[in-house]
Amino acid sequence: MTLKQRDYQWQNWVGTQKSVADLYEPVDLVDLKNDVKTASAKPPVRALGGGFSWSALVNADGGSLISTAKLDRVLQIDRAGGTLAVEAGITIKELAQVALDNGLALHSPPIFDGMTLGGVLAVGGHGTGQGLGTMSDSIDELTIVTPDGTERTLRNTDPELESAATGLGLLGIIYSVKLRCEPAYNVQIEKGYVSNQCLVTHLDDLLESYEFVDLYWYLSGDRVWVRLGNRTSAPADPPNLHSISEVARDQLIQLAGGAVLPPLVSRFPDLTQRLIRFIFDKVIDPPANNLDFLPQSLTAVDRHRFFERQWTRFSNAVGRAVRTVVEPRAIEVVDSRRAAHYIDGIFESLTSEFAVETDKAADIWRSTVEFVRDETAPGARYAYAVNLTVHARFVNASALPLNPATGRKTCYIEVVTIVGTRHAQPFLNAFHDFMMKRPGNARPHWGKVFKDNDPSLDEIRLRYDDRSSQQFSSHRRSIDPSNALVNKLLETLKK
Ligand SMILES: Cc1cc2nc3c(=O)[nH]c(=O)nc-3n(C[C@H](O)[C@H](O)[C@H](O)COP(=O)(O)OP(=O)(O)OC[C@H]3O[C@@H](n4cnc5c(N)ncnc54)[C@H](O)[C@@H]3O)c2cc1C
Numbered sequence: 001m002t003l004k005q006r007d008y009q010w011q012n013w014v015g016t017q018k019s020v021a022d023l024y025e026p027v028d029l030v031d032l033k034n035d036v037k038t039a040s041a042k043p044p045v046r047a048l049g050g051g052f053s054w055s056a057l058v059n060a061d062g063g064s065l066i067s068t069a070k071l072d073r074v075l076q077i078d079r080a081g082g083t084l085a086v087e088a089g090i091t092i093k094e095l096a097q098v099a100l101d102n103g104l105a106l107h108s109p110p111i112f113d114g115m116t117l118g119g120v121l122a123v124g125g126h127g128t129g130q131g132l133g134t135m136s137d138s139i140d141e142l143t144i145v146t147p148d149g150t151e152r153t154l155r156n157t158d159p160e161l162e163s164a165a166t167g168l169g170l171l172g173i174i175y176s177v178k179l180r181c182e183p184a185y186n187v188q189i190e191k192g193y194v195s196n197q198c199l200v201t202h203l204d205d206l207l208e209s210y211e212f213v214d215l216y217w218y219l220s221g222d223r224v225w226v227r228l229g230n231r232t233s234a235p236a237d238p239p240n241l242h243s244i245s246e247v248a249r250d251q252l253i254q255l256a257g258g259a260v261l262p263p264l265v266s267r268f269p270d271l272t273q274r275l276i277r278f279i280f281d282k283v284i285d286p287p288a289n290n291l292d293f294l295p296q297s298l299t300a301v302d303r304h305r306f307f308e309r310q311w312t313r314f315s316n317a318v319g320r321a322v323r324t325v326v327e328p329r330a331i332e333v334v335d336s337r338r339a340a341h342y343i344d345g346i347f348e349s350l351t352s353e354f355a356v357e358t359d360k361a362a363d364i365w366r367s368t369v370e371f372v373r374d375e376t377a378p379g380a381r382y383a384y385a386v387n388l389t390v391h392a393r394f395v396n397a398s399a400l401p402l403n404p405a406t407g408r409k410t411c412y413i414e415v416v417t418i419v420g421t422r423h424a425q426p427f428l429n430a431f432h433d434f435m436m437k438r439p440g441n442a443r444p445h446w447g448k449v450f451k452d453n454d455p456s457l458d459e460i461r462l463r464y465d466d467r468s469s470q471q472f473s474s475h476r477r478s479i480d481p482s483n484a485l486v487n488k489l490l491e492t493l494k495k
Pocket residue numbers: 013046047048049050051052053054057058068088089109110111112115116117118119120122123124125126127168169170172173174175346447448
């Protein structure tokens with residue numbers, strides 16, 4: 001048994017969730033089985049990955065936490081078969097590197113790679129890519145430990161696998177995962193600004209033309225920063241000074257931002273918004289590509305030519321040399337790992353995200369930007385409550401019961417603000433109500449900020465079809481008949 005500390009005071013990465021519980025830290029499967037069995041005498045028993053969730057998923061007040069920090073080994077690499085088997089506590093960062101080193105690419109990994117695989121799968125975590133579902137959709141096999149300390153390996157033939165793949169920590173503690181991967185590929189990325197009006201008009205066309213689509217509105221008037229990508233057989237561009245400096249810059253922003261922004265947001269909220277706009281407009285992506293490149297009726301080919309023009313506008317020899325070394329690249333070929341993890345620094349933030357039907361995405365994006373602009377403007381109800389970004393990504397439909405992308409092509413829209421921002425939680429509550437009323441059957445991301453003071457998941461559960469919901473419940477009951485893994489937030493899912 002590896003009881004590390006009794007009555008351990010746990011908190012999530014930004015200190016917005018706290019709970020006191022016994023902490024176990026198993027180092028292998030044998031430990032894990034013993035620990036889960038012992039801990040089940042003191043429920044709730046919750047798995048703890050990196051603690052990066054904002055919602056009260058990990059909370060185990062008066063119960064037990066099973067940390068996967070030491071379960072981070074690579075167990076098997078099958079290059080020919082395209083699978084990777086790893087322990088669930090491995091971070092996405094390590095996993096993505098192992099995949100790349102072995103000529104493989106992960107399905108839809110999240111943008112930030114500090115989280116553990118177990119934590120990302122448990123909430124149906126996703127990245128970008130319309131050819132891909134969520135990470136959970138690439139599970140081939142899961143080995144779980146049930147509350148009585150039994151180990152079970154769930155394969156495609158086991159009906160419980162689908163529910164356990166986005167299991168919220170309710171269908172056993174995941175010990176290991178075998179993931180299906182693709183052969184590693186490169187992606188040609190195109191970056192630039194577009195007016196919101198134009199984007200909304202042409203979003204469907206854009207989604208047809210590009211597999212990887214990311215949209216960011218940095219509170220800057222009518223401009224949206226877009227990052228578009230398609231697979232390519234071209235080799236990845238070698239890093240230039242600019243791309244190397246981007247990594248350093250992101251990390252510097254993270255360090256400086258981490259120290260400066262949280263105290264700033266509560267004392268000088270209007271200054272924070274202006275500062276963030278300045279950082280994104282002038283430092284992160286200066287206006288080199290700042291054109292509305294999607295005029296009415298522009299085809300994908302025309303758009304491509306636009307980017308080409310940007311790319312080759314320094315066509316003489318000196319210009320070319322300078323460009324190769326320092327120019328921010330409007331078009332860039334990157335490997336599949338870099339396609340997913342393109343931001344190297346993060347602020348301590350609060351994020352609320354909803355999965356909506358891609359068919360309704362243009363309208364929901366437009367109204368979300370309007371809602372954020374109106375509700376957080378100076379003098380508005382939630383003045384300055386959002387200071388980072390509104391972000392959208394697109395993935396294929398998931399086939400898993402309580403996965404927010406289940407059953408439909410999905411657009412994820414999130415609102416991101418810095419920790420400590422005044423009015424942030426009341427605004428995010430209002431954002432929750434706003435999204436739940438939109439067409440598009442919005443489902444909240446399980447791991448992001450939930451509506452405050454409303455821990456009941458009844459309303460959210462209705463967003464999943466009855467069959468999915470029943471299937472999840474019956475599998476949950478068969479794995480955890482004594483409800484040892486159920487915490488306060490997840491009570492509703494017991495039914
Ligand atoms: C900066 C940042 C960026 C993010 N970007 C994205 C993104 O791009 N896409 C996205 O989808 N999400 C994103 N998220 C959300 C994140 O993916 C989820 O919150 C994820 O659950 C965090 O993983 P974790 O290892 O920290 O898990 P934790 O927060 O520790 O746990 C989350 C849930 O997983 C369960 N769990 C953890 N390990 C196991 C296990 N071994 N077995 C069973 N259950 C387990 C826990 O019990 C809990 O219910 C982001 C979060 C942050 C902080």
